[in-house]
Amino acid sequence: MENSPNSFRTQPDERGHFGQFGGRYVAETLMPLILDLEKEYRAAKADPSFKEEFDDLLEHYVGRPSPLYFAPRLTEELGGAQIWFKRDELNHTGAHKINNCIGQILLAMRMGKTRIIAETGAGQHGVATATVCARFGLPCTIFMGATDVARQQPNVFRMKLLGAEVVPVTSGAATLKDAMNEALRDWVANVHDTFYIIGTAAGPHPYPELVRDFQSVIGKEAREQMLARTGRLPDLLVAAIGGGSNAIGLFHPFLDDPDVGMLGVEAAGHGLDKQHAASLAGGFPGILHGNKTYLLQDEDGQITEAHSISAGLDYPGIGPEHAWLKETGRVEYTAVTDDEALDAFQLLCRTEGIIPALEPSHAIAAIVKRAKEMPQDSVILANLCGRGDKDIFTVAEALGVEM
Amino acid sequence: MTRLASAFAKPHPALVCFITAGDGDTAANLDALVAGGADVIELGMPFTDPMADGPAIQAANLRSLGGGTKTADVLRIATDFRARHPDVPLVLMGYANPMVRRGPEWFAEACTRAGVDAVICVDLAPEEDPDLGPALREAGISLVRLATPTTDASRLPTVLEGSSGFLYYVAVAGITGKQQAAIESIESNVSRIKRSTDLPIAVGFGVRTPEQAAEIARVADGVVVGSALVEIIAEHGANAPAKLRELSAALAAAVHEARN
Ligand SMILES: Cc1ncc(COP(=O)(O)O)c(C=O)c1O
Numbered sequence: 075m076e077n078s079p080n081s082f083r084t085q086p087d088e089r090g091h092f093g094q095f096g097g098r099y100v101a102e103t104l105m106p107l108i109l110d111l112e113k114e115y116r117a118a119k120a121d122p123s124f125k126e127e128f129d130d131l132l133e134h135y136v137g138r139p140s141p142l143y144f145a146p147r148l149t150e151e152l153g154g155a156q157i158w159f160k161r162d163e164l165n166h167t168g169a170h171k172i173n174n175c176i177g178q179i180l181l182a183m184r185m186g187k188t189r190i191i192a193e194t195g196a197g198q199h200g201v202a203t204a205t206v207c208a209r210f211g212l213p214c215t216i217f218m219g220a221t222d223v224a225r226q227q228p229n230v231f232r233m234k235l236l237g238a239e240v241v242p243v244t245s246g247a248a249t250l251k252d253a254m255n256e257a258l259r260d261w262v263a264n265v266h267d268t269f270y271i272i273g274t275a276a277g278p279h280p281y282p283e284l285v286r287d288f289q290s291v292i293g294k295e296a297r298e299q300m301l302a303r304t305g306r307l308p309d310l311l312v313a314a315i316g317g318g319s320n321a322i323g324l325f326h327p328f329l330d331d332p333d334v335g336m337l338g339v340e341a342a343g344h345g346l347d348k349q350h351a352a353s354l355a356g357g358f359p360g361i362l363h364g365n366k367t368y369l370l371q372d373e374d375g376q377i378t379e380a381h382s383i384s385a386g387l388d389y390p391g392i393g394p395e396h397a398w399l400k401e402t403g404r405v406e407y408t409a410v411t412d413d414e415a416l417d418a419f420q421l422l423c424r425t426e427g428i429i430p431a432l433e434p435s436h437a438i439a440a441i442v443k444r445a446k447e448m449p450q451d452s453v454i455l456a457n458l459c460g461r462g463d464k465d466i467f468t469v470a471e472a473l474g475v476e477m
Numbered sequence: 478m479t480r481l482a483s484a485f486a487k488p489h490p491a492l493v494c495f496i497t498a499g500d501g502d503t504a505a506n507l508d509a510l511v512a513g514g515a516d517v518i519e520l521g522m523p524f525t526d527p528m529a530d531g532p533a534i535q536a537a538n539l540r541s542l543g544g545g546t547k548t549a550d551v552l553r554i555a556t557d558f559r560a561r562h563p564d565v566p567l568v569l570m571g572y573a574n575p576m577v578r579r580g581p582e583w584f585a586e587a588c589t590r591a592g593v594d595a596v597i598c599v600d601l602a603p604e605e606d607p608d609l610g611p612a613l614r615e616a617g618i619s620l621v622r623l624a625t626p627t628t629d630a631s632r633l634p635t636v637l638e639g640s641s642g643f644l645y646y647v648a649v650a651g652i653t654g655k656q657q658a659a660i661e662s663i664e665s666n667v668s669r670i671k672r673s674t675d676l677p678i679a680v681g682f683g684v685r686t687p688e689q690a691a692e693i694a695r696v697a698d699g700v701v702v703g704s705a706l707v708e709i710i711a712e713h714g715a716n717a718p719a720k721l722r723e724l725s726a727a728l729a730a731a732v733h734e735a736r737n
Binding site: 089097098099100101102103104105106107109245246251252255258259262263265266360361362363364366369371373374375376377 | 524525526527528529530531535539542547548572573574575576577578599600601602604605608622623624625626627628629632636647649650651652656
C-alpha cells in the first residue's frame with residue numbers, strides 16, 4: 075500500500091485535516107462557534123457521563139445493538155463469499171442516521187443551544203433530527219430542497235408530525251446541496267442560540283470527526299459480533315456512500331485490521347459518463363460546505379448537479395475522510411448505476427424477505443459483482459443502513475408499476 | 478502608494494460598490510458606479526453555491542452563471558475595467574472553489590494580469606490561509622479578510638495576521654441583504670478593531686440607503702453597498718446604468734460629506 079501510515083485511525087490532525095482534505099472553510103461569523111464546538115466535543119469525549127447517556131439512548135431508544143445477520147439465500151444465489159448484514163435498518167426511524175442525531179443533540183444541549191436546524195435530502199436525516207428534537211423538546215427547522223419535498227412526501231409528513239418546521243428550498247436545483255446552503259445561511263444568522271445537526275460525515279471540522287465517532291457504533295458492534303459468532307474478521311466490508319457516514323461508521327473500527335478489505339460504493343446514476351453522484355470516481359478535489367474534498371465540478375470550479383435514483387446519495391461531494399482513504403489506498407471505491415441498484419433492491423426482497431432502502435441497494439449491487447469472485451469460505455459484511463419503506467413509490471415508478 | 482491605499486488616503490471616507498460580474502452589462506454598470514463616485518469597486522465572482530449571500534446576490538450569481546459566465550469572462554471584465562479606469566481599486570470577491578480550481582499561483586497570476594488589487598474569499602478562514610494567502614502575497618495582491626460581530630478579542634489577531642489592503646467589518650451576523658445593524662454596535666466594534674490595527678476598516682452587509690451610509694461613514698473608513706445595487710440590475714436590466722449612477726451618486730455624496 076502506498077503512503078501507508080502507522081495507523082489509519084488517528085485522523086484528523088489538530089487542524090481538522092485528513093491528509094490534504096477536510097479543514098474549516100467557513101465564513102468568519104461561524105468560525106468562533108466551530109472552534110467552540112470543537113472544544114465542547116473534546117470535553118464531552120472525555121466525560122464518562124456523556125458516553126453513558128449516549129449509550130443508554132442507543133440501547134433503549136434506538137434499539138441497539140442492531141443484529142448481525144447471515145443471509146443464506148442471497149449467499150446461495152450468488153454462489154461465492156458468505157454474505158452478512160449489519161442490520162441498521164432496524165433502528166428506530168429506519169436508518170443509521172439516528173445514531174448521529176442522538177450524539178449531536180446531546181452536544182447541542184451541553185452547549186446550551188435551544189434551537190436545532192438540519193438539512194435533509196431523502197428526509198431520513200430530517201426525520202431522525204425531528205425525532206430527537208421531539209424527544210428532548212427542542213424546536214427544529216429542517217431545510218429540504220423543493221424537488222425533494224415533492225418526491226419524498228411521506229417523510230415530509232413524518233417530520234411535521236414530529237413537530238418540525240420543514241422549509242422548502244427553491245434555490246439552485248432545489249436538492250440536498252441547496253438545502254445545505256440554506257441551513258448554513260440560517261446558522262450564520264442565528265449562531266447565538268442555534269445548533270446545526272449535520273447529517274453526514276462532512277462539513278467543517280469537527281463535524282466529519284464527530285459524525286464518524288457517533289456512527290462508529292456500527293463498526294464496533296459488528297466487529298465484536300463477527301468475532302463472537304465466527305471467531306474471525308470479515309474479508310470485505312461494503313457500504314454505500316452519499317456523504318459517507320454509514321460507510322465510515324462501519325469501516326473506521328476495522329481500519330487497522332490489515333486483512334479486512336473495504337469497498338465504498340458511490341451512486342453512478344445514469345452511468346459515469348452521464349449524470350451521476352460519484353464524486354470520487356468522477357470529481358476533483360475542491361472546497362464546498364466547509365471542507366476540502368472530492369467534488370463534482372466543472373473546469374471553473376462551479377459545482378455540477380448530481381443525480382441518483384436514491385435521494386440519500388444525490389450529493390456532489392463526499393466526506394473528507396473518504397477522500398483521504400481513497401488517496402492512501404486503504405479503502406477501495408466503486409460505483410453502481412440506478413438500474414443495478416434497482417435490481418439489487420428486488421434481489422434482496424426476494425431472497426431474504428428484507429426490503430432495503432435504495433442507498434444500501436447500491437452496496438448490495440456491488441456485492442452481487444464481488445461475491446462471485448471470492449471463495450465460499452470468505453466473508454463479506456455489508457451495512458444495511460436503511461429500510462426501503464420510504465422508497466417503494468420511487469421503485470414502483472422506476473419499474474413502471476401504477477400504485 | 479497602492480491604488481487601495483490612495484483610495485483610503487482621500488480626505489473623506491470611501492464608498493465601496495459591489496456588483497456581480499456577468500450579471501447584466503457589467504462594463505456599463507461599473508462605469509456608472511465610478512461616474513457616480515464609487516471609490517473602490519468590488520466585483521463578485523459568480524459561484525453556484527453562494528452560502529453567505531442573501532436572495533438578491535444569490536439570484537445575481539445564478540443569473541450570471543445561467544448566462545454562461547466563465548472565470549475567463551470575469552478576468553476579462555476586470556482587465557477591461559483596469560484599462561478604462563487606471564486608478565480605481567478593484568477587489569475580486571467570491572468563494573474559494575472557483576479561486577483555487579486551477580491552483581493558487583494560477584489565480585494570483587491571473588489577478589495580476591487583470592489589474593486586480595485585492596481579493597476577498599468569503600469561505601477561506603484564516604486557518605486555511607495556505608490555500609490562497611501565500612500565492613496572493615507573493616504576487617503583491619492584498620488579501621482582505623472579514624471580521625464579524627462574533628470575532629472576539631481573542632480571535633481578532635488571527636484574522637488580522639496576513640490581512641492587507643483594508644479590513645472588511647461585517648456589520649451583522651448573517652447573510653448579505655436586508656437586515657441592518659444598530660449603529661451603536663458598529664461604532665463600538667469598529668473602534669475596538671481600530672485599537673488592534675492600522676488597516677482601514679470598511680463596513681458592509683445591510684447598507685442600502687444614503688442615510689445609513691452616512692451614519693456608518695462617520696465611524697468607519699469605508700462603506701460597502703451591494704444588494705441594493707444588485708437589485709437595481711435585476712429590476713432594470715439594460716437600463717440599470719442610469720439608476721446605478723443615481724444611487725451611487727447619492728451614496729457617494731452621503732459618504733463623502735458624512736464628517737463635514
Ligand atoms: C438509508 C440511508 N443510507 C445512506 C445514506 C447516505 O448517507 P451516508 O453516506 O452519510 O451514510 C442516507 C442518506 O440520506 C440514507 O438515508
